[in-house]
Each structure stands twice: as structure tokens, then as C-alpha cells.
């Protein structure tokens with residue numbers, strides 16, 4: 001089953017749910033959507049757009065949205081705008097370029113629909129109305145009679161593997177502790193996991209740490225990894241390459257521990273400690289109380 005939310009509105013002022021004139025939840029009930037494969041989902045967006053004639057199609061700039069939206073845009077023959085971090089009116093958007101070192105304001109002048117992926121960390125969570133009825137939306141079934149076998153594409157679901165963890169999701173965690181190549185080994189990286197446990201944090205890693213095999217690549221933060229903006233971001237043994245900074249610079253408070261006082265991470269850190277992480281982390285672990 002696939003669920004899409006449709007809105008009728010004249011403007012897009014930062015997605016406040018209260019401004020939407022009318023909402024509709026579209027439900028497409030078919031086992032073709034069970035495993036979130038991009039091809040059938042893109043085909044579904046295509047069908048929904050052909051029937052609904054929406055002005056905008058928006059997906060989160062996460063791996064799921066980034067997988068589907070460009071495919072759907074190709075089917076609809078429009079050019080998507082990716083990684084939107086701010087919205088002015090219905091056709092003007094801000095997006096980062098050069099690994100976040102510059103912001104670019106773009107105006108969409110193509111044909112309808114305007115398709116966007118947005119960085120959800122750049123937008124406030126919309127207030128939920130105290131009136132529960134205004135949080136409700138009617139549900140409508142999508143007619144899949146024109147959804148041909150071709151729309152399913154060539155991908156086939158094989159299996160899903162994921163790490164069972166009680167830790168918060170990296171993309172939405174309030175605290176993230178990230179380890180870099182300075183950790184030196186997968187064994188040493190376990191210190192980050194202990195620290196995360198004590199802080200109720202998610203664990204992140206640099207690409208160098210991922211490439212060295214310390215952790216799987218779903219923990220990578222940065223331009224080619226996840227974009228995070230937690231309340232507290234702690235970086236240990238991370239040099240602060242622009243591609244890494246691009247994924248965490250919007251964090252509210254950044255703490256960096258590095259033995260090199262010239263490491264670029266200190267340029268974005270609110271609190272920096274020049275020191276050896278192999279001394280700092282054990283001391284932190286000792287002093288932090290056990291999580292209740």
C-alpha cells in the first residue's frame with residue numbers, strides 16, 4: 001500500500017499545515033508498493049499527477065525521496081529542484097551548492113508540476129492543531145486500473161537487512177555523536193556506540209571512517225551521506241572536510257575533539273577541545289551518568 005498526501009493551496013509558505021485550504025490522503029492499495037521500490041512508486045506519482053493535475057510534487061530529500069522523485073520527474077518530463085532549504089512563493093526556492101558553501105536562489109519556470117525534494121531539517125515542524133478535527137483529512141483510493149505491468153520496472157525485492165537498534169534515527173536524533181578516521185579501527189569505534197548509549201544519541205561517521213570499514217555506510221554524514229541538524233553534534237577525530245561539514249553545519253551546538261588545533265572542524269565548532277580522543281572519550285564515559 002502506498003500513501004500520498006495531496007493539498008490544494010495557492011501558496012507554499014513553509015508548509016505550515018494550517019494554511020492548506022484542503023487536504024486529501026491518497027491511498028494506492030497494491031502489493032506492488034509493499035517494498036518501497038522506486039520504479040512502481042515513480043509510476044504511481046505519474047498516475048496521480050495525470051489524474052490530479054497538481055501544481056507541486058514534494059518529497060523529503062532522503063534516500064527514499066531522492067530515489068523516486070527524479071524518476072517521476074523524468075516520466076512527467078519536468079526538471080526537479082533538489083535539496084530545497086527555503087521557499088519564497090510558489091516558484092522561488094533556495095538550495096545549497098558547492099557542498100553547502102554557497103546558497104543559490106532558483107526560480108522554477110518549467111511546466112507543471114514543479115517537483116521538489118526538501119531538506120526537512122531546514123523547516124520547523126508544523127504545529128499540530130489542538131482541534132483534532134482540523135488534523136484529519138479525507139482518504140481517497142487511487143484508481144490503479146491504468147497501472148500497467150511496465151510501471152513496476154525491472155527491480156525486484158530480494159531482502160531487507162537492517163541493524164536492530166534502540167538508538168534514535170540518525171536523520172532525526174536530538175544528539176549525534178560522530179567518529180572519524182581518528183578512531184583508527186572498528187574496534188575503537190565501539191567507544192562511540194557506548195557514548196551514544198549514555199547520551200541517548202545516534203551514531204554518525206565520516207566517509208573516511210565508512211570507507212575504512214569501521215561502520216556501515218548508512219551512518220555516513222555529509223554531502224554524500226545523511227544531512228543532520230541535531231541540537232547537539234559531537235565530532236571525534238573528524239578533520240572537518242567541506243563534504244562532511246555540508247551534512248552537519250546546521251546543527252545547533254557543535255562540539256569537536258581533535259588533536260590537531262588547525263583542524264578545519266574547529267572553524268564551525270561552538271566548543272572545541274584540542275586533545276586525544278582516546279583520553280577524552282574514556283573520561284567522558286566515566287563521568288557521564290548511566291542512562292535511566
Ligand SMILES: Cc1cc2nc3c(=O)[nH]c(=O)nc-3n(C[C@H](O)[C@H](O)[C@H](O)COP(=O)(O)OP(=O)(O)OC[C@H]3O[C@@H](n4cnc5c(N)ncnc54)[C@H](O)[C@@H]3O)c2cc1C
Nearest residue numbers: 180181182206207208222223224225237239243244259277
Ligand atoms: C565527492 C565527495 C563526496 C564526499 N562526501 C563525504 C561525506 O558525505 N561525508 C564525509 O564525511 N566525507 C565525505 N567526503 C570525504 C571528505 O573529503 C573527507 O575525506 C572525509 O570527511 C575525512 O574524514 P575524517 O575527518 O574522518 O578523516 P581525516 O580527514 O583523515 O581526519 C581525521 C582527523 O582525526 C584527527 N585525529 C587523529 N587521531 C586522533 C586522536 N587520537 N585524537 C583526536 N583526533 C585525532 C586528525 O587530526 C584528523 O583531523 C567526500 C569526498 C568527496 C570527494
